[in-house]
Amino acid sequence: MVKTIIGKSDFIESLRGKSATFMLAISNTKTANIDGITQAGIPGKIYLTPTLDSEFVCIGEVRSLGDVATTSKGVPTPALMTRAVHLGLPFGRIELLDLGLEVKPKIDYFTTHSFGIESSGSIDSGAGIDAEALFEKGVEFGQGYNCKDEYIILAESVPSGTTTATATALGLGYDAKESFSSSFKESPKSIRQEVIKLALANISDGDELFDILGKVSDNMLIFNAGFILGINNRIPILLAGGTQMACVLLVVDSILKLMGGTIDTSNLAISTTKWVYEDTQSDIESLLNMVSFPINGFYVDFDFSMSSHPALKLYDDGEAKEGVGAGGALTYGLLNGLTQEEITRVVEEFLG
Amino acid sequence: MVKTIIGKSDFIESLRGKSATFMLAISNTKTANIDGITQAGIPGKIYLTPTLDSEFVCIGEVRSLGDVATTSKGVPTPALMTRAVHLGLPFGRIELLDLGLEVKPKIDYFTTHSFGIESSGSIDSGAGIDAEALFEKGVEFGQGYNCKDEYIILAESVPSGTTTATATALGLGYDAKESFSSSFKESPKSIRQEVIKLALANISDGDELFDILGKVSDNMLIFNAGFILGINNRIPILLAGGTQMACVLLVVDSILKLMGGTIDTSNLAISTTKWVYEDTQSDIESLLNMVSFPINGFYVDFDFSMSSHPALKLYDDGEAKEGVGAGGALTYGLLNGLTQEEITRVVEEFLG
Numbered sequence: 045m046v047k048t049i050i051g052k053s054d055f056i057e058s059l060r061g062k063s064a065t066f067m068l069a070i071s072n073t074k075t076a077n078i079d080g081i082t083q084a085g086i087p088g089k090i091y092l093t094p095t096l097d098s099e100f101v102c103i104g105e106v107r108s109l110g111d112v113a114t115t116s117k118g119v120p121t122p123a124l125m126t127r128a129v130h131l132g133l134p135f136g137r138i139e140l141l142d143l144g145l146e147v148k149p150k151i152d153y154f155t156t157h158s159f160g161i162e163s164s165g166s167i168d169s170g171a172g173i174d175a176e177a178l179f180e181k182g183v184e185f186g187q188g189y190n191c192k193d194e195y196i197i198l199a200e201s202v203p204s205g206t207t208t209a210t211a212t213a214l215g216l217g218y219d220a221k222e223s224f225s226s227s228f229k230e231s232p233k234s235i236r237q238e239v240i241k242l243a244l245a246n247i248s249d250g251d252e253l254f255d256i257l258g259k260v261s262d263n264m265l266i267f268n269a270g271f272i273l274g275i276n277n278r279i280p281i282l283l284a285g286g287t288q289m290a291c292v293l294l295v296v297d298s299i300l301k302l303m304g305g306t307i308d309t310s311n312l313a314i315s316t317t318k319w320v321y322e323d324t325q326s327d328i329e330s331l332l333n334m335v336s337f338p339i340n341g342f343y344v345d346f347d348f349s350m351s352s353h354p355a356l357k358l359y360d361d362g363e364a365k366e367g368v369g370a371g372g373a374l375t376y377g378l379l380n381g382l383t384q385e386e387i388t389r390v391v392e393e394f395l396g
Numbered sequence: 397m398v399k400t401i402i403g404k405s406d407f408i409e410s411l412r413g414k415s416a417t418f419m420l421a422i423s424n425t426k427t428a429n430i431d432g433i434t435q436a437g438i439p440g441k442i443y444l445t446p447t448l449d450s451e452f453v454c455i456g457e458v459r460s461l462g463d464v465a466t467t468s469k470g471v472p473t474p475a476l477m478t479r480a481v482h483l484g485l486p487f488g489r490i491e492l493l494d495l496g497l498e499v500k501p502k503i504d505y506f507t508t509h510s511f512g513i514e515s516s517g518s519i520d521s522g523a524g525i526d527a528e529a530l531f532e533k534g535v536e537f538g539q540g541y542n543c544k545d546e547y548i549i550l551a552e553s554v555p556s557g558t559t560t561a562t563a564t565a566l567g568l569g570y571d572a573k574e575s576f577s578s579s580f581k582e583s584p585k586s587i588r589q590e591v592i593k594l595a596l597a598n599i600s601d602g603d604e605l606f607d608i609l610g611k612v613s614d615n616m617l618i619f620n621a622g623f624i625l626g627i628n629n630r631i632p633i634l635l636a637g638g639t640q641m642a643c644v645l646l647v648v649d650s651i652l653k654l655m656g657g658t659i660d661t662s663n664l665a666i667s668t669t670k671w672v673y674e675d676t677q678s679d680i681e682s683l684l685n686m687v688s689f690p691i692n693g694f695y696v697d698f699d700f701s702m703s704s705h706p707a708l709k710l711y712d713d714g715e716a717k718e719g720v721g722a723g724g725a726l727t728y729g730l731l732n733g734l735t736q737e738e739i740t741r742v743v744e745e746f747l748g
Contacts, residue, residue, distance in 0.1 A: 063413075103409045132733050134413025153410035153662075192546075 046375050049321060050332045051340030055313050059280065060379045062194035063136035066126070066284075068101060068369060069200045070094035071143035072163035073171065073262040076204035080235050083119065084203040084367060091146040091163075094201040097123040097368045098149045101130065102138050107150040119358045120395060122317075122370035125346075126199070128390035129377035136193035143263040157185065161267070167211050167243035167260050175257035175266050179299070182267040186274020195280035197376060198271075199369020200264050200288060207236050208262040209291035211243040215260040216253070216298045218334050225287040225326035225365055253302050257295070264288070269295035272312065280311040284372020286320035286365060290331035297335040306337070313340035316371035318347055319359055344374040350388045355395055398727050401673060402684045403692030407665050411632065412731045414546040415488035418478070418636075420453060420721060421552045422446035423495035424515035425523065425614040428556035432587050435471065436555045436719065443498040443515075446553040449475040449720045450501045453482065454490050459502040471710045472747060474669075474722035478551070480742035481729035488545035495615040509537065513619070519563050519595035519612050527609035527618050531651070534619040538626020547632035549728060550623075551721020552616050552640060559588050560614040561643035563595040567612040568605070568650045570686050577639040577678035577717055605654050609647070616640070621647035624664065632663040636724020638672035638717060642683035649687040658689070665692035668723035670699055671711055696726040702740045707747055 046056050076082050076090045085093035089109070096106045100123045130138070140149065140156040144163040149156075159181045165172040202208075206224050213220035243260040251259070257266050269292055275281060283289040293314070300307055320328055321343035332341045348356040358364060377387055398408050428434050428442045437445035441461070448458045452475045482490070492501065492508040496515040501508075511533045517524040554560070558576050565572035595612040603611070609618050621644055627633060635641040645666070652659060672680055673695035684693045700708040710716060729739055 103405055105405070130412065134732055136413050137410075152404065152406040154406070 045345040046315065046342050046378060047345055049329050049341035049343055051313070051338065055340040056315065056342050056375065056379065059195060059282065064195050064197045064282070064376055065191055065193040066130070066135040066138045066197045066199065066369065066373065067141060068098055068138065069141040069143050069198065069264050069268060070098050070145060071202045071263045072146045073202065073204060073208055074163065074166040075168070075208055075239065075262070078166060078168065078204070078235065078239055081207055081239060082204040090203045093121070093203045095145060095147045095149050097121055097201040098140050099151060101126050101368060102151050102154050108147055119364040120355050121368060122364060122366060123201070123368040124391045124394050125370040125387065126368050126373040128387045128394070129373040129382060131390055132382045132386055133377055133380050135197070135376070141267070143267050159185070161263055164263050167208055168239045170246045170259045171208070171261060173258040173261065173263060173266065175254040175261065178263060178266045179254065179270040182270020183274040186271040186276070189275065189279070191279045195282060197282045197284045197369060197372045198268065199284040199372055201368045202262055202264045202288065205262060205264060205288045207239060208260070209265060209288045210236070211240045211260040212257065212265055213291050213294050213331070214240065215244055215247055215256045216294060218294055220331060220334065223287065223327040223331045225320055225323055225328070253298055265292055265295050268292045269299060272296055273299065273307065277308040277311045282372050282375070283314040284369035285314070285367070286316040286371065287326055287328055287331060289314050289316070290328055293335045293339060294331065297337065301336070309337045309339055313342065315342040315344060315375040317366045317374065318343050318345055319362060319365035320371065323362065323365060342375065344371055344378055346374045346378065346384050346387070348388060350385050351392055353392055353395055356391065397697040398667065398694050398730060399697055401681050401693035401695055403665070403690065407692045408667065408694050408727070408731065411547060411634070416547050416549045416634070416728055417543055417545040418482070418487040418490045418549045418551065418721060418725065419493060420450055420490065421493040421495050421550065421616045421620060422450050422497060423554045423615040424498050425554065425556060425560055426515065426518040427520070427560055427591065427614070430518060430520065430556070430587065430591060433559055433591060434556040442555045445473070445555045447497060447499045447501045449473055449553040450492050451503055453478050453720060454503050454506045460499055471716040472707050473720060474716060474718060475553070475720040476743045476746050477722040477739065478720050478725040480739045480746070481725040481734065483742055484734045484738055485729055485732050487549070487728070493619070495619050511537070513615055516615050519560055520591045522598045522611045523613060525610045525613065525615060525618065527613065528606040530615060530618045531606065531622040534622020535626040538623040538628070541627065541631070543631045547634060549634045549636045549721060549724045550620065551636040551724060553720045554614055554616045554640065557614060557616065557640045559591055560612070561617060561640045562588070563592045563612040564609065564617055565643050565646050566592065567596055567599055567608045568646060570646055572683060572686065575639065575679040575683045577672055577675055577680070605650055617644055617647050620644045621651060624648055625651065625659065629660040629663045634724050634727070635664070635666040636721035637666070637719070638668040638723065639678055639680055639683060641666050641668070642680055645687045645691060646683065649689065653688070661689045661691055665694065667694040667696060667727040669718045669726065670695050670697055671714060671717035672723065675714065675717060694727065696723055696730055698726045698730065698736050698739070700740060702737050703744055705744055705747060708743065
């Protein structure tokens with residue numbers, strides 16, 4: 045069952061039965077190399093996470109490493125849920141957005157959109173992104189994009205992306221300090237806060253929007269803001285993510301304010317997991333209330349209560365919450381007839 | 397689950413979720429009238445098999461006869477599996493390729509492509525096919541074909557087709573004597589070998605490629621080789637068959653060598669049943685290794701272990717293996733979320 049956070053259920057109900065292109069934006073920010081800032085991946089090989097996630101979602105194998113990425117506490121990647129939905133009730137197709145990777149996924153046949161984007165720097169010393177050029181690439185891609193299905197599920201895999209998202213929202217002036225999620229149950233606040241503080245300290249008084257983004261943000265947030273504006277309501281987009289995707293909306297909001305523009309967002313929505321929605325350490329609802337355009341927000345009433353697998357109980361304990369479009373994928377699955385039990389069984393099979 | 401015989405899993409994974417046109421090439425060769433050469437049909441009425449198969453796949457009835465074609469030992473046609481998949485998770489559409497039939501199927505509304513092709517003669521006395529003209533018809537059809545789905549599943553129903561395929565491969569000079577399958581568990585080797593020997597004896601020293609094909613081959617093999625070359629990688633094609641479809645690739649290979657041409661086969665693949673893959677009397681893998689272009693080959697990990705129906709156990713005992721696109725249809729079904737159990741139950745219902 046899909047529940048409404050903000051707006052009305054009509055948008056998500058209208059997607060029932062429609063085919064979707066699952067578009068996975070993958071990117072590295074060197075912010076993830078900071079010790080202890082994220083548990084989204086294998087310690088020392090966090091940079092591989094978007095590569096491995098995209099391989100697993102597309103082909104069910106992780107060719108760039110022996111095993112599926114698990115966090116240090118053994119929380120398996122949310123890509124397992126996305127893949128389970130795709131096996132049970134496939135997306136129309138999966139496409140990849142290469143937004144700057146250390147290691148390219150080893151996959152043939154799947155459309156990968158590349159833009160010559162390098163992975164971004166660590167925000168504690170300035171991300172070093174040419175934000176305006178990157179944003180323009182997103183706009184152009186959105187303007188020219190031909191969707192072969194009826195809507196787009198836009199997902200991401202960007203390790204330490206909640207840290208860069210928090211820095212971005214704060215850097216853009218949103219009162220969002222307590223609204224962001226983390227892949228940790230107990231958000232590693234001291235490290236994150238220190239990194240965010242260092243990132244924000246790099247902003248100078250005269251910096252304008254794109255200067256700020258270039259210093260404290262990540263490629264996914266900036267490119268996808270452009271992509272959404274380039275699509276300009278022409279194709280329905282379901283943002284599949286939690287606080288990071290909410291931050292994409294804040295970036296869109298800031299750019300619209302800067303340009304004095306408006307946007308029809310009737311075909312734009314976000315859907316996330318119950319773990320994000322119920323997280324007491326973050327507040328996606330407040331983030332969605334910060335944007336000045338109407339937005340439909342949903343979460344999917346899915347958990348692992350039907351499983352006794354210890355690795356999956358960690359999700360229900362709040363150790364991992366979202367990523368690789370899990371919330372949007374589960375939304376798609378449940379909207380189209382898959383059950384929590386069916387998805388749970390397939391995820392359990394992946395874990396052996 | 398779909399497993400890889402040759403190549404990589406990426407091609408088949410990329411088809412997950414995509415709609416397919418199931419195209420069934422149906423043809424008679426009088427080779428099938430030779431007593432004891434095939435069990436693909438009703439004794440004395442073998443010539444009806446492609447007609448009945450196409451009726452059953454399209455409309456679930458056999459209008460040209462009272463009962464579904466069964467072999468003399470009671471093995472039901474593999475069309476049951478193809479139909480079961482189509483009921484559980486329909487193909488985008490089914491189209492028929494009439495490549496020379498004794499009796500036209502009694503079906504309305506389904507697109508049937510006709511080319512004025514007559515059924516071919518028995519290869520023991522020369523098939524009497526104008527192979528070059530037939531090949532050209534295939535090329536033209538491929539060049540002009542407008543696929544309404546995202547890929548083509550190309551299947552066949554040609555009784556005694558493994559005999560003509562073996563003669564074709566040997567006639568073209570491939571070292572393939574032990575590589576071909578038969579619908580019999582114990583291939584009726586003496587009869588088949590005698591027929592193939594007679595067929596090959598009709599080849600004269602000066603015969604060129606199309607002369608040889610015209611004597612020892614069948615319409616399906618020749619036309620589909622042209623069709624593949626006419627499509628020229630423009631549309632993904634999944635060849636749904638075992639050793640007969642592998643022989644189509646050998647024909648393509650021979651024609652390319654004759655013409656000194658090359659072909660991009662990145663959008664061409666074959667998928668068959670586990671019964672063909674595991675058959676000890678034939679070797680599809682060796683056939684796929686004989687072609688000089690890259691090819692992706694798969695088999696579907698489906699059997700009737702979930703059934704206790706005696707007629708279906710005959711498949712698992714190796715009495716029947718493939719045909720009417722069963723392997724490709726099962727591949728499509730499992731790729732898109734059907735389970736072995738669901739398909740088995742529907743096939744059992746057909747048998748009453």
